[in-house]
Amino acid sequence: MQYLTQASIGTEILYSFVIIAISLIIYFGTKELYNLTSHKGIKYFRMAFLFFAIAFFFRSFIKFLILYFDLEIFDFNLQMVGMVSFLIFMYASSMAIFYLLYSVMWKKWTGDKIIIFHILAAIIAVIALLVRSSAIILLIHIILFIFLAIVTLISYYDSKKRRKGQHLHGVYILLFAFWILNIIDLTITNALGTFQILIYLASLSVFLAILYKVIQKAG
Amino acid sequence: MTKRSKLEIVRDILKTVQTNRNSIKVTPLIRKSNLSSARFSEYFNELLTKGFIIERIEKSGKVIVVTEKGFRYLEKYQNIVGFIEEFDL
Numbered sequence: 001m002q003y004l005t006q007a008s009i010g011t012e013i014l015y016s017f018v019i020i021a022i023s024l025i026i027y028f029g030t031k032e033l034y035n036l037t038s039h040k041g042i043k044y045f046r047m048a049f050l051f052f053a054i055a056f057f058f059r060s061f062i063k064f065l066i067l068y069f070d071l072e073i074f075d076f077n078l079q080m081v082g083m084v085s086f087l088i089f090m091y092a093s094s095m096a097i098f099y100l101l102y103s104v105m106w107k108k109w110t111g112d113k114i115i116i117f118h119i120l121a122a123i124i125a126v127i128a129l130l131v132r133s134s135a136i137i138l139l140i141h142i143i144l145f146i147f148l149a150i151v152t153l154i155s156y157y158d159s160k161k162r163r164k165g166q167h168l169h170g171v172y173i174l175l176f177a178f179w180i181l182n183i184i185d186l187t188i189t190n191a192l193g194t195f196q197i198l199i200y201l202a203s204l205s206v207f208l209a210i211l212y213k214v215i216q217k218a219g
Numbered sequence: 220m221t222k223r224s225k226l227e228i229v230r231d232i233l234k235t236v237q238t239n240r241n242s243i244k245v246t247p248l249i250r251k252s253n254l255s256s257a258r259f260s261e262y263f264n265e266l267l268t269k270g271f272i273i274e275r276i277e278k279s280g281k282v283i284v285v286t287e288k289g290f291r292y293l294e295k296y297q298n299i300v301g302f303i304e305e306f307d308l
Binding site for chain 2: 039100168169213214219
């Protein structure tokens with residue numbers, strides 16, 4: 001049993017470490033492009049991966065607490081460390097997704113909308129902490145996923161009309177889907193069961209695909 | 220003719236200076252940039268602030284010179300455009 005716990009903690013740390021590393025490589029690897037251009041799209045894209053790094057750091061910390069102390073996600077909500085970590089995780093993961101969405105949509109939406117997303121992410125984080133219900137957290141994220149998927153698809157068809165080319169909209173939708181699976185994995189014990197490793201590998205593949213494109217294009 | 224993006228205009232201004240042996244006076248630069256004086260002024264000030272160009276006093280008068288950072292922009296321009304297009308930013 002102890003061996004299984006150690007293996008699970010090891011898997012979690014490795015998974016989070018790789019995602020954090022990929023996210024930070026993307027963030028710092030695109031720094032020069034942003035410094036040279038001050039392009040808002042590049043800024044939002046970079047911020048998305050900074051927030052992914054923050055979210056996965058706190059995710060791994062919460063997972064460590066759950067596995068090491070054999071707790072349920074909402075057992076440690078009353079403790080300050082667990083409560084703050086969960087709040088930051090929910091806020092940062094929502095912001096990562098919102099920034100990614102905004103990096104594609106900022107030209108089409110007039111005015112700076114990012115403050116609205118910060119408020120929305122804060123509301124989601126507070127609700128998640130207050131309700132302490134996996135079902136409600138999941139419902140909120142499924143509604144968000146449907147919204148994000150529709151906006152991304154609309155953006156995809158718009159860009160297809162403008163020019164032919166390979167875009168990463170499909171990868172973004174997969175990223176949104178894995179984001180929900182990560183929330184499920186964190187809030188419902190053993191929710192992914194035997195598929196956990198496969199989902200982790202698929203999630204890593206999505207991040208690696210984005211990293212590959214970044215390295216290829218950013219140089 | 221399609222409207223030039225901000226990135227293209229910056230590239231064109233820097234390229235104009237570069238092709239002019241990296242030394243050009245303001246008046247011919249305005250003419251070659253295909254911008255109104257007001258628009259040119261906006262870009263010119265931004266390029267100065269960002270450190271892409273500097274003004275230098277020579278015997279013939281004040282000239283514009285592209286800095287190392289400006290050359291870096293020209294060098295990375297294709298990457299920048301490719302990156303923005305790839306991620307639809």
